[in-house]
Amino acid sequence: MSRTTLSARNRRPAPKLEDVGTSTIPLRARSAPNRRGGSISWYVFAITVAVLVLAPLLIYHAQAFTDGAAGIRELGNVRDLGGIIINTVLIAAGSTLIATVLAIVLAKALVHVPRRMQAFASIIPILTLVAPPVALVTGWGFLFSPKIGYGNVLLRELPWLSGATEGPLNVYSMLGIIIVSGLDITGVVFLLVSTRIMEIRGPLESAAKIAGANAFQSFMTITLPLLRPSIIAGAVVAFLMGLGQFTAPLFLGTRHGIDTITTTIFQIREQFPVDYGLTAALGLPLLLLGIVAVIAQRTAIGDQRRYITQTGGSGATTDRTSWWAFTVIALFGVVAVALPLGAVTVVAFSPFWSGDLLATQFTLTHFESILNNSAVQQSIVVTLVTSVLAVLIALPIGFFAALGIAGPIRAPRFVQYIIDFSFQAPLAVPRAVLGLAILYVLIRPPFQLFGTIWMFVIGYVFIVLPFILRSLHGSFLGLSPSLFEAARISGAGYFRTVLDIAFPLVRRGMAAGAALALVLLSHDFAVSVMVRAPSSQVMGTMLFHFWDGGIFPEVAVMSLLIAVVTSAVLVLTMLIGGRSALRNL
Numbered sequence: 001m002s003r004t005t006l007s008a009r010n011r012r013p014a015p016k017l018e019d020v021g022t023s024t025i026p027l028r029a030r031s032a033p034n035r036r037g038g039s040i041s042w043y044v045f046a047i048t049v050a051v052l053v054l055a056p057l058l059i060y061h062a063q064a065f066t067d068g069a070a071g072i073r074e075l076g077n078v079r080d081l082g083g084i085i086i087n088t089v090l091i092a093a094g095s096t097l098i099a100t101v102l103a104i105v106l107a108k109a110l111v112h113v114p115r116r117m118q119a120f121a122s123i124i125p126i127l128t129l130v131a132p133p134v135a136l137v138t139g140w141g142f143l144f145s146p147k148i149g150y151g152n153v154l155l156r157e158l159p160w161l162s163g164a165t166e167g168p169l170n171v172y173s174m175l176g177i178i179i180v181s182g183l184d185i186t187g188v189v190f191l192l193v194s195t196r197i198m199e200i201r202g203p204l205e206s207a208a209k210i211a212g213a214n215a216f217q218s219f220m221t222i223t224l225p226l227l228r229p230s231i232i233a234g235a236v237v238a239f240l241m242g243l244g245q246f247t248a249p250l251f252l253g254t255r256h257g258i259d260t261i262t263t264t265i266f267q268i269r270e271q272f273p274v275d276y277g278l279t280a281a282l283g284l285p286l287l288l289l290g291i292v293a294v295i296a297q298r299t300a301i302g303d304q305r306r307y308i309t310q311t312g313g314s315g316a317t318t319d320r321t322s323w324w325a326f327t328v329i330a331l332f333g334v335v336a337v338a339l340p341l342g343a344v345t346v347v348a349f350s351p352f353w354s355g356d357l358l359a360t361q362f363t364l365t366h367f368e369s370i371l372n373n374s375a376v377q378q379s380i381v382v383t384l385v386t387s388v389l390a391v392l393i394a395l396p397i398g399f400f401a402a403l404g405i406a407g408p409i410r411a412p413r414f415v416q417y418i419i420d421f422s423f424q425a426p427l428a429v430p431r432a433v434l435g436l437a438i439l440y441v442l443i444r445p446p447f448q449l450f451g452t453i454w455m456f457v458i459g460y461v462f463i464v465l466p467f468i469l470r471s472l473h474g475s476f477l478g479l480s481p482s483l484f485e486a487a488r489i490s491g492a493g494y495f496r497t498v499l500d501i502a503f504p505l506v507r508r509g510m511a512a513g514a515a516l517a518l519v520l521l522s523h524d525f526a527v528s529v530m531v532r533a534p535s536s537q538v539m540g541t542m543l544f545h546f547w548d549g550g551i552f553p554e555v556a557v558m559s560l561l562i563a564v565v566t567s568a569v570l571v572l573t574m575l576i577g578g579r580s581a582l583r584n585l
Helices: 003-010 032-077 081-111 115-130 133-144 150-155 174-200 203-210 215-243 247-256 261-269 276-301 305-315 323-348 365-371 374-406 413-428 431-442 454-477 481-489 494-505 507-522 526-531 539-548 552-577 579-584
Strands: none
Touching (some): 081 174, 081 247, 115 323, 133 174, 133 247, 133 323, 133 539, 174 215, 203 215, 215 276, 261 276, 261 526, 276 431, 374 413, 374 494, 507 552
């Protein structure tokens, strides 16, 4: 048999155009040196990311053990440490309970919303995640301050409350902080629960109905048990976020004797010299609980690819729709977002905060004062510039990380674990502690960046890394592997496959992830207030400056300004990535 004949028999037929998009095309065997070289590159990338992300956190928390664990021994000198811990746990537990119950109610209501309103309704519970928390918290203060809160003044018009000079509600209390914190984190639990409830509704509930179960029995015996993993995962994350709550306790509790671990860390940060060992010792329990929570949450969710394949069956459902279900979700949006932002708007246009809506004469004086303030103008520029720089740094890192976890060129399994853990690590640390860790590392040689905008930029990179990875991870999972197999069979190498195939296909996901990151950064407060310097401010820290001075109309104008900037970026996010872009949170 001639060599030509053997070659013709062994030659693999060229792929047909119609084969592209299916999984029948065999992947060309890769040479051993290429695999080895690729693995080494992935290990280098993963270790570099792990060192850059984890080193500042480890260096900072190690301060608790220096000088014979002086930081830990000084915990005994912290005034009312037991009360601080109890306050922190109470806020975390209470806000988790509120967020979990509300999330289940909202997710169940979403199933029954008329179909043409479902996409819009699904966004409303998530608005608390993208609305500026500083604006919402100050808004709650304007509403339910005991004496001149607009809500309390209106409630005192009720016959049985006439004659009262205070209350009946007090947002500057433990219950007030718990409720505000619970509303703030409801969106997180809702995202997990609503995703799961959309998957399990339909056939199973229909079978229960055929067996004679009513709607309540079906929910209690079918839906609720199946929701248990997502509820537990959501509750764990909510509890973690509750432990790290900073904005609400700082604005509503500090002046009224309600301190938490994060606000105590902030108070120590405001002293000179800063006792970093003591702050690290205070933050250690939060770090350990955060690591446990992230691992538990990742274990409960598991491989996210299974969610994509299961959602396709949700169309076979017999759920009844009702406008009452939409009303429930809309009511949550009004209470959690519209009311506090409305109060902020009223104060911003008022000469002063009086609590009397009928006697208010609206003015633009405070807007003119704020917009002509050079420090405010500079803070707006710094906010935008630092946010954009952080996204430009985080985006390529997130692209290669998602490529290694879910893309056409997968990294070795162990490398995937390193990348995933490194990107999730910032979520395990409360923002206030994260900001202080960055401050501690970057003010020292060889960096010495205190007072520069790079303090904000690097802090913001830590904030957005997990969200950009999730956004790009979802984009890669939605791509057909056969596209990359076809490119490889056609002779394209790794680099060309990534450049010509992967990059164009996930470009929209990258843009959506970048816009989403800008939303989060445009209203960041916790990290910014920790790394700020007198000569370097962003919008959130300028708001704190006015609040610290008791200039409430200016606080309201700054809150409104942050809300407007965030809203503009949010609209941009939805235009680029569609409504589903918010679910990448």
